[in-house]
Amino acid sequence: MTQTSPAQRRELPSTWNPADVEAELYQRWVDAGYFEADANSDRPPFSIVIPPPNVTGSLHIGHAFEHTLMDLLTRRRRMQGYEALWLPGMDHASIAVQALVERQLQEEGIDHRELGREGFLERVWQWKEQHGGAILSQMRRLGDGVDWSRERFTMDAGLSRAVNTMFKRLYEDGLIYRAEQLVNWSPNMRTAISDIEVEHREVEGELVTMRYGDGDSALEVATTRVETMLGDTAVAVHPEDDRYKHLVGTEIELPLTGRTIPVIADEHVDPEFGSGAVKVTPAHDPNDFEIGRRHDLPMPTIMDERGRIADTGTRFDGMDRFEAREAVREALREQGRIVAEKRPYVHSVGHSSRSKEPIEPRLSMQWFIRVGPLAKAAGDAVRDGRVEVHPPELAKRYFDWIDNLHDWAISRQMWWGHRIPIWYGPNGEVVCVGPDEEPPTGEGWHQDEDVLDTWFSSGLWPFSTMGWPDDTADLRRFYPTSVLVTGYDILFFWVARMMMLGLYGMSDRSPEEAVPFRRIALHGIVRDKHGKKMSKSSGNTVDPLQWIDTYGTDAVRFTLARGANPGADAPMSDEWVAGARSFVTKLFNATRFALGKEAFAPERLPDRAELTDADRWILDRCDALVTEVDELLEDFQFAKTVEALYHFTWDEFCDWYVELSKVQLDEGGRRAEHTRAVLGRVLDVLLRLLHPITPFVTEVLWTALTGRESVVVAEWPVPTGEPADAAAAGRIDAFRRLVTEIRRFRADQGVKPNQRVAADLEGLETVGLVEHLPAIRSLARLEAPGEGFNASSSMRVGLADGEVTVGIDLSGAVDVAAERKRLTKDLEAARKELDGTEKKLNNPSFTEKAPAEVVDKIRSRRETALAEIERINTRLESLPES
Structure with a gap:
C-alpha cells in the first residue's frame, strides 16, 4: 500500500464554513480550464446547452434547480473521461428588455418613439452592457461548471447570422409566409405575443345575455365581452337545431351599429349550451375566426393596437376596451336588449405573463411558419427512438402538442430583437436578404419593421451556439447535444421549436445526427413544502442566493437534487x-x-x-x-x-x-x-x-x-469487481441489530446514552459474533461483568442464526424514583389520549358523519395509545422497588 x-x-479547518472557500475554489477551477471543452480531443463527447436565461433575469429557484441537475450530469461525465461541454449563454428577451428600457425612458420623461429605432436600440445595448447578465455571476455562486469561453448571446453577430440564414431558408422553401390571422395581442406592449407568454387565470367577470333582432326573428346570445359585439359579422346556430332552421340565411339587426348580419349554420355550435345561438366576431375570437373562414365572413378589427375601440362608426370609438364594455352594456340596457346578467361569472382569461394585462385575440398582419412538415419530422424523431423522452410517459404530452400544432406567428411589433430580413420595393417587390447578401437600395425600398419572436432564435440554440451555419469543429464534435434538461412546462414551446428547427437546419446530416439532442430529461417545477406553486402573491417564493448565504451552496444543491x-x-x-x-x-x-x-x-x-x-x-x-x-x-x-x-x-x-x-x-x-x-x-x-x-x-x-x-x-469510481462477502455482511447485520436492540433496551430502562453498564452476553458463539465482542461493548456502552456480577434486567435478541441473551446490571445506573415518576406522568398522558379517542369512536354521530380518513386517523391514535400504555406498564413492572 x-x-x-x-x-x-x-x-482542514476545524469547522466547515462554505463562505470562506466557495468563491476562491470556483475561480481556481475556471482559471485551471477544467470546464473548457476541446473540440479536437479524442475522448467521447458529451454536451449540454443551457436553456438560455433572459438577459434581464436573476437566479431564481427554478434556475437553481435545473442548473444543479445539468451540472451534476456534466461533472459526472467529465470524471468518466468524456470531453464534456456545458455551453452557457443568455436570451435577448425581446419583450422584457423593451418594456424595461421603455420604463426607464419614461422615468426620464422620454417617449421611446422620440428616440427613433436606432436611438432606442443604442440605449438597449447600453443597458445590456451595464446591467444585463447578472444571472451569469450568480451561476458562479451555484458552482455551474460551464465553459465560459463559449458563452453566447442570442443577439451576438454569430447567432444573428444563424437566425437570418434560417429565416431565408424557410422562406425560400415556402415555409414562411405573411398573412392576416388571429394572434394573442398585448395592448400594453402593442405587439403579438407567443402562447407561452399567455397565462390563463380564473377571474370574476360577468356573462351578459342580449337580444339581437325583434319579434319572431329575435335571437339571444351571451358573452363575457360585450364590447366585441361591435365587430360581430354573423350569428351562428347548429344546422340540426329545429328552433332556428327558419332563420338560417336571413339577416338580423346588430344593435347599436346600424348594420344587419346573417344567421348562419355551423356544426361548431353546441345546441345544448345556452340559447343555442352564438355571436360571431371573427377578428377577436379564435373559434369565431375559424367560423368566419369557413363561411367567408367579413373580419373587421374593431380595436387598435392599444386596445381602444376603432373604426366601428359608433360613439364608442376611442374608448378603452374596458370602458367600452361598460358603455356598450348600458346602451343595450337602455334599448331593453339585456335579457340576463350573471355576476360574478368566473371564467378563464388569458393574461400576458409580461405586462399582466388580459390579452386580446386580434386579427393582425403577421409572419408565420408553416409548421406542418416541421412538426411531423419532430414527432417522428421521438416515435422512432432517435430522441428519447424521460420519463417515457411524458412523451404523450409531446405528441399531443406536436401533432396538433397551428402555424407559428413569429413576428413581433417591437424594435429590440432580430429584425425580419424582408425588404419591400416601391412597386410591390418583396425580397428576403440573407446574412451575406446586400439589401436592395434606392428610393422606395424599406425593411420590414417587425422583429422575430424570441423563441425563433432560442429554437436554434443547440446548433447556432456551435457556429452554424458554418461547418465548425464544435458543431462536428458536440452536435447533437447529449441531453436536454428542461421543465415539462415548456415541453410544448421551446423543446418543440428546437426539434423542428434543428431537424430542418441540420437536414444535410443523417436523420440520427440531425436531431438537436439524444435525450430529453424532463423535470417538474419547484413547489413549497406543502406542494403549492411558488409565487410572490402567495408569499412562498425562495431566493436561492439567500439559501446559499445561510446554508452554503452544497446544501442547496443537495436539497434541489434530492427533490x-x-x-x-x-x-x-x-x-x-x-x-x-x-x-x-x-x-x-x-x-x-x-x-x-x-x-x-x-x-x-x-x-x-x-x-x-x-x-x-x-x-x-x-x-x-x-x-x-x-x-x-x-x-x-x-x-x-x-x-x-x-x-x-x-x-x-x-x-x-x-x-x-x-x-x-x-x-x-x-x-x-x-x-x-x-x-x-x-x-x-x-x-x-x-x-x-x-x-x-x-x-x-x-x-x-x-x-x-x-x-x-478525478476519475469517476468504478466497481472493483470483487465478489461480495455475504458471510461478513450477515455477521455485520447481526452485529448492528444486536447493538441497536441493546441501545433501545438501555433507553427504555432510562440509562443515559453515554453511561457504561456491566453486562453479560450469552450466545455470541452461535451467531458468529465472538470476535465482535469488544466492538459490541464499545458501541453499546457495556462493561465486562466483574466478579459477583448479578444482572438486574435481561433481554433476548433474535438473530438470523440464533439468539443472544443480554444480562445487564442496572443497579445504580437508574434513578428509580425519578424514572417511576417520569413513566407515571407518561402513563397518565397515554390514558388521557386513549380516553379521548374512545369517546369519539363510541359516538355514532362522529363515526357516521366524519370523513373516513379522519375516522381512520382517530383509530390509529387509539392503537398507538394502547401500545404506549402496554409499554409503560411493562417498564414500570421491571423497575426494582425504590
Whole structure:
C-alpha cells in the first residue's frame, strides 16, 4: 500500500464554513480550464446547452434547480473521461428588455418613439452592457461548471447570422409566409405575443345575455365581452337545431351599429349550451375566426393596437376596451336588449405573463411558419427512438402538442430583437436578404419593421451556439447535444421549436445526427413544502442566493437534487436545506476524523483475507453504491441517487463503520493500518460520487485526503469487481441489530446514552459474533461483568442464526424514583389520549358523519395509545422497588 504523505495533504479547518472557500475554489477551477471543452480531443463527447436565461433575469429557484441537475450530469461525465461541454449563454428577451428600457425612458420623461429605432436600440445595448447578465455571476455562486469561453448571446453577430440564414431558408422553401390571422395581442406592449407568454387565470367577470333582432326573428346570445359585439359579422346556430332552421340565411339587426348580419349554420355550435345561438366576431375570437373562414365572413378589427375601440362608426370609438364594455352594456340596457346578467361569472382569461394585462385575440398582419412538415419530422424523431423522452410517459404530452400544432406567428411589433430580413420595393417587390447578401437600395425600398419572436432564435440554440451555419469543429464534435434538461412546462414551446428547427437546419446530416439532442430529461417545477406553486402573491417564493448565504451552496444543491424525481414537481423548504447542511457537516467531520487518524487513499487495498468483517462489509457496500448510483443517474433518477448517497454516508459509513473503526484503530498494528486504508478508500470513492452534487466540500475534503490536484478532474469510481462477502455482511447485520436492540433496551430502562453498564452476553458463539465482542461493548456502552456480577434486567435478541441473551446490571445506573415518576406522568398522558379517542369512536354521530380518513386517523391514535400504555406498564413492572 502507498500512502499520501502528510506534506502533500492540505490542512482542514476545524469547522466547515462554505463562505470562506466557495468563491476562491470556483475561480481556481475556471482559471485551471477544467470546464473548457476541446473540440479536437479524442475522448467521447458529451454536451449540454443551457436553456438560455433572459438577459434581464436573476437566479431564481427554478434556475437553481435545473442548473444543479445539468451540472451534476456534466461533472459526472467529465470524471468518466468524456470531453464534456456545458455551453452557457443568455436570451435577448425581446419583450422584457423593451418594456424595461421603455420604463426607464419614461422615468426620464422620454417617449421611446422620440428616440427613433436606432436611438432606442443604442440605449438597449447600453443597458445590456451595464446591467444585463447578472444571472451569469450568480451561476458562479451555484458552482455551474460551464465553459465560459463559449458563452453566447442570442443577439451576438454569430447567432444573428444563424437566425437570418434560417429565416431565408424557410422562406425560400415556402415555409414562411405573411398573412392576416388571429394572434394573442398585448395592448400594453402593442405587439403579438407567443402562447407561452399567455397565462390563463380564473377571474370574476360577468356573462351578459342580449337580444339581437325583434319579434319572431329575435335571437339571444351571451358573452363575457360585450364590447366585441361591435365587430360581430354573423350569428351562428347548429344546422340540426329545429328552433332556428327558419332563420338560417336571413339577416338580423346588430344593435347599436346600424348594420344587419346573417344567421348562419355551423356544426361548431353546441345546441345544448345556452340559447343555442352564438355571436360571431371573427377578428377577436379564435373559434369565431375559424367560423368566419369557413363561411367567408367579413373580419373587421374593431380595436387598435392599444386596445381602444376603432373604426366601428359608433360613439364608442376611442374608448378603452374596458370602458367600452361598460358603455356598450348600458346602451343595450337602455334599448331593453339585456335579457340576463350573471355576476360574478368566473371564467378563464388569458393574461400576458409580461405586462399582466388580459390579452386580446386580434386579427393582425403577421409572419408565420408553416409548421406542418416541421412538426411531423419532430414527432417522428421521438416515435422512432432517435430522441428519447424521460420519463417515457411524458412523451404523450409531446405528441399531443406536436401533432396538433397551428402555424407559428413569429413576428413581433417591437424594435429590440432580430429584425425580419424582408425588404419591400416601391412597386410591390418583396425580397428576403440573407446574412451575406446586400439589401436592395434606392428610393422606395424599406425593411420590414417587425422583429422575430424570441423563441425563433432560442429554437436554434443547440446548433447556432456551435457556429452554424458554418461547418465548425464544435458543431462536428458536440452536435447533437447529449441531453436536454428542461421543465415539462415548456415541453410544448421551446423543446418543440428546437426539434423542428434543428431537424430542418441540420437536414444535410443523417436523420440520427440531425436531431438537436439524444435525450430529453424532463423535470417538474419547484413547489413549497406543502406542494403549492411558488409565487410572490402567495408569499412562498425562495431566493436561492439567500439559501446559499445561510446554508452554503452544497446544501442547496443537495436539497434541489434530492427533490428531483423525473417529470415530477419538487417540493422544497428551509428545513430540508438545513438538513442538507447537517449532512455536509457530518461528511466534513467524518473526513476530519479519518484524517486525524492518518487515514489515506491507498493505490491498492490489503488482501481481503487480512481485513475484518467490518472492512469487507463497508467495501462491498461501497461497491454496490457505485453500481446503484450509475444505474440511477443513467435513468435521470436524481432524487433516488441522492437518497442512496445520503443513507450510505450517514447510516452505514458514519453511524457504523466510523464507530467500528475506532475500535479497530485502538488495537494498533496491522489491523489499525488496514483500517486507515479502508477508511481512506471509502472516503475517496464517496467524495468522488458526491462531487457532482456537492462540489465545494468534496473538493476541499478529497484534495486533503489524496493530496491530488482536484476532484473535478478525478476519475469517476468504478466497481472493483470483487465478489461480495455475504458471510461478513450477515455477521455485520447481526452485529448492528444486536447493538441497536441493546441501545433501545438501555433507553427504555432510562440509562443515559453515554453511561457504561456491566453486562453479560450469552450466545455470541452461535451467531458468529465472538470476535465482535469488544466492538459490541464499545458501541453499546457495556462493561465486562466483574466478579459477583448479578444482572438486574435481561433481554433476548433474535438473530438470523440464533439468539443472544443480554444480562445487564442496572443497579445504580437508574434513578428509580425519578424514572417511576417520569413513566407515571407518561402513563397518565397515554390514558388521557386513549380516553379521548374512545369517546369519539363510541359516538355514532362522529363515526357516521366524519370523513373516513379522519375516522381512520382517530383509530390509529387509539392503537398507538394502547401500545404506549402496554409499554409503560411493562417498564414500570421491571423497575426494582425504590
